Amino acid sequence: MKQGNKPPRRHGGALNRNQTPPKQFKVTEQGELLLFLLDKLSPQGRNSVKSMLAHGQVSVDDRVEKLYNHPLRPEQVVTVRKDRTTVAPVLVGLKILYEDDDLIVVNKDAGLLSIATEKETELTAYRQLTAHVRLDNPQNRIFVLHRLDRETSGVMMFAKSEKVQQKMQDSWKDIxxxxxxxxxxxxxxxxxxxxxxxxxxxxxxxxxxxxxxxxxxxxxxxxxxxxxxxxxxxxxxxxxxxxxxxxxxxxxxxxxxxxxxxxxxxxxxxxxxxxxxxxxxxxxxxxxxxxxxxxxxxxxxxxxxxxxxxxx
Known part of the structure; x- marks a missing residue:
């Protein structure tokens, strides 16, 4: 029996006539997204900029990006919309099968890394799902329960709190x-x-x-x-x-x-x-x-x- 899905968030969306035109900034040197925005949007404060990220108002090369430490490269274009949106970033190589307050279960395509080290900037299931859960709250996180090799596809799950992660890992064989x-x-x-x-x-x-x-x-x-x-x-x-x-x-x-x-x-x-x-x-x-x-x-x-x- 397959579980029912949580209602999906809508992706995409055209600019409405009443919306303020977005601001665009070209990246000239390597750095992190939050620091770049704090510089370009000064005198706006850190909390205000974090809120913009959390609400999907920031895109890098037309891709909504919510991670504060997302690495930027020269020639990339950062777009900041004035209006808040509930538009979610499109999941790449990943489909959410089920989500609640404790867990998120996905079907991962072959070719997508489950999780990478902090030094790696490659797209991963972990990174995409972190951005997904931060749509509701910029403080939200996900926690690894198990992994699949990059070239292995299929069902895997993540915890949405450290407490749930610990409980499941401690009793993995029983659960x-x-x-x-x-x-x-x-x-x-x-x-x-x-x-x-x-x-x-x-x-x-x-x-x-x-x-x-x-x-x-x-x-x-x-x-x-x-x-x-x-x-x-x-x-x-x-x-x-x-x-x-x-x-x-x-x-x-x-x-x-x-x-x-x-x-x-x-x-x-x-x-x-x-x-x-x-x-x-x-x-x-x-x-x-x-x-x-x-x-x-x-x-x-x-x-x-x-x-x-x-x-x-």
Whole structure:
């Protein structure tokens, strides 16, 4: 069962005749957005400028930007509208499936980073959702609960308070009822279902690998079932009993069927320009209401296209 969505905010919007024309400023040197605005909009105070950011009145190169520390580069154009708006920035590579006062659940596209370090300025799910929750209050924040690799698509969630984050992370195994992925892997998997257990370790180059000596690393348990298969590829339903870094990717390599397009973990084919891994189902007990929440997404068409019926 898929959960109903929170009513979406409208995107876009034309300039109304009664609105004051926006001010535009060209960036001449690197810096941060808030400091740039404080300089250009002087003598307006810091709180006034922060309020403008929170209400979507500031755009950088025609994209609404709400983060105070958004990095600016020379030649960019910063636009400031006098009139407040409820226009939300368009989410890129991200769809909100559910949102309440405690949580925000999304479907992330392959290619989008979940979260980056402070030094990275690349667009991420975390950064976009931070801007989204600050539409209502510039002090709002989101908190990481788990991550998906950049090239993995699917369901993930964030907490909207540190209290909820702590509660969920402390009881993750009890709260999370189901994490199901679909994986397109190389070759014909002959055993129709199975369980892979190993102890994961990390090399100095940040690559994970399995040890089969009990206790030698973090225990990782993966259950799989074959959904479709042909000579070239198998489509697996994969359930995680533990959630370790790169767990599915390592375990698929361990059984001799690496995830498609996953060169890092042994793949020799590249049927498409993304990883053959999708987080399809996330089910958990709501941290406040105790209600079981379940979110299910479709299997990517790129995966299914590898199993076109042969002509009769």
């Amino acid at each position: 999370v009822e189901e994490r199901t992925y679909v994986a397109l892997v190389e070759g014909l998997v002959k055993k129709t279902q199975g369980t892979i257990t190993s102890w994961l370790k990390e090399t100095s180059t940040l690559k994970m690998y399995s040890s089969f000596t009990p206790g030698d690393g973090q225990q990782a348990i993966t259950h799989y079932k074959v959904l479709r298969a042909n000579r070239n590829y198998s489509l697996l339903e994969v359930q995680l009993e533990t959630g370790r870094k790169n767990q599915i990717r390592v375990h698929m390599q361990d059984i001799g069927h690496p995830v498609a397009s996953d060169k890092k973990y042994g793949s020799k084919t590249k049927p498409f320009a993304r990883l053959g891994l999708h987080a399809r189902v996330l089910a958990f007990e709501h941290p406040t209401t105790g209600k079981l929440m379940r979110f299910e997404t479709d299997i990517p068409k790129q995966f299914l296209s590898q199993f076109k019926e042969e002509p009769k």
